[in-house]
Amino acid sequence: MVQPCIVTDTVKLRHNLEYLSKKLQKNGIAIAAVTKVFSAHPKLVSIYNEIEEIAFLADSRITNLKSYPNNLTKEKMLLRIPMLSEAEEVVRFADISLNSEIETIRRLDQKASELGKVHQIILMLDLGDLREGIFSSSQLMEYIEEILKMEAVSLVGLGVNLTCYGAIIPEPVTLQKLVDYKQEVKKRFSYDLKLISGGNSSSLYLLDQAEGIPEGINLLRIGEAFVLGVETAFGRRIAEMYQNVFTLKAEIIEYKDKPSLPIGNSGQDAFGEKPVFEDKGEMRRGILAIGRQDISHQNMIPRDSRLQIIGSSSDHTIIDFTNAKEDYQIGGMVEFDVTYGGLLSCFTSQYVDKKFI
Incomplete structure (x- = not known):
């Protein structure tokens, strides 16, 4: 893939x-x-x-x-x-x-x-x-x-x-x-x-x-x-239905220990936004080969609850793997549930492959 x-x-x-x-x-x-x-x-x-x-x-x-x-x-x-x-x-x-x-x-x-x-x-x-x-x-x-x-x-x-x-x-x-x-x-x-x-x-x-x-x-x-598998007035799950029909998978392309705070004077990012970061010390940071051109990271929910999405750029999504760093490696896959908006983005993007089982 x-x-x-x-x-x-x-x-x-x-x-x-x-x-x-x-x-x-x-x-x-x-x-x-x-x-x-x-x-x-x-x-x-x-x-x-x-x-x-x-x-x-x-x-x-x-x-x-x-x-x-x-x-x-x-x-x-x-x-x-x-x-x-x-x-x-x-x-x-x-x-x-x-x-x-x-x-x-x-x-x-x-x-x-x-x-x-x-x-x-x-x-x-x-x-x-x-x-x-x-x-x-x-x-x-x-x-x-x-x-x-x-x-x-x-x-x-x-x-x-x-x-x-x-x-x-x-x-x-x-x-x-x-x-x-x-x-x-x-x-x-x-x-x-x-x-x-x-x-x-x-x-x-x-x-x-x-x-x-x-x-x-x-x-x-x-x-x-x-x-x-949800009703959308209150976002409640429908017990008799599946909520995991769709799985988003993305590959790890970088996996390194780095600081949690960017170094230097902060300005705007590539989308004209001024990001705010929390100092958590050194962490195991991984980069996935998927970005905002494909889906907003806010519409991605890691299946592994130990992982935390830090942010994304147009082609990259950055994950904090610190609590699960021994279980992942370069070339490994990370799985996500997606929101309705996220699913819409994935199927619209020509850069996200569509597979069926």
Whole structure:
């Protein structure tokens, strides 16, 4: 191996997919499985496609949707609201997209008509997280009135995003607003919306609460829970799922005893930051062949709890091996768990090899 690698245990991943998708199905909730964290790697997309309970494969990037294998049986969903400039590609490569701007929806209608297709959309509502979504109920009804007159766009549902930006917890009273809007649309327009999407992995904690997820919420967009085995409202582990599906491995390229404090006058580092160091005396310092161009060291958790990450530059990560110095050597490998952001970085970086077991 000539570079760091991210190793996927496909048996554990499949277990996570099957366990959670079956649990959600029992609660009457369909799944849009998010593939962006592993850059829609074809091998993993194919595994997701085999899970019967998954209804949609979802991604934020058209590039990833275009890379999906040709033999998929699931509908494809675009998660990030479309750019005007990519409307034609959205219609070509996504069966359904999330939207919040009427001008963009008009463009989708135009392009879908030109291509002889009908494009499905979910209107996103902003219920307090202050990322994407229609904020006022009057504007929502104005949009719906216009959309229902379109010939090549089909309004199939309403959705919300929570916790990703404003970190707002998806409480039942918040999600109930989506269900109430569905009823208002039915009353006002005699139109029945079939999908009510109550957020992402942060809504999963409600399955174990007395109130539960409000009746009428029938779609969740699940990414992090599948790959890391956690709900994301509070970061709690899901006991029946694996948290170690992915392992990051990096090689030791230097292994020496050195002081813990840099010597000389301190200025800015290569990233314009002014680092602060603690004097711990002499330590066994190791350098790994992985750096910020691949992943932030803050998103790496050593499997060996005796090791401590000191810092990183663009191509190097520096580790304090003092408490385990006899167990490692030049050319040896160090293993890490990674956060969701770290996993995203590893699969995005061309310098991190992707391996599967």
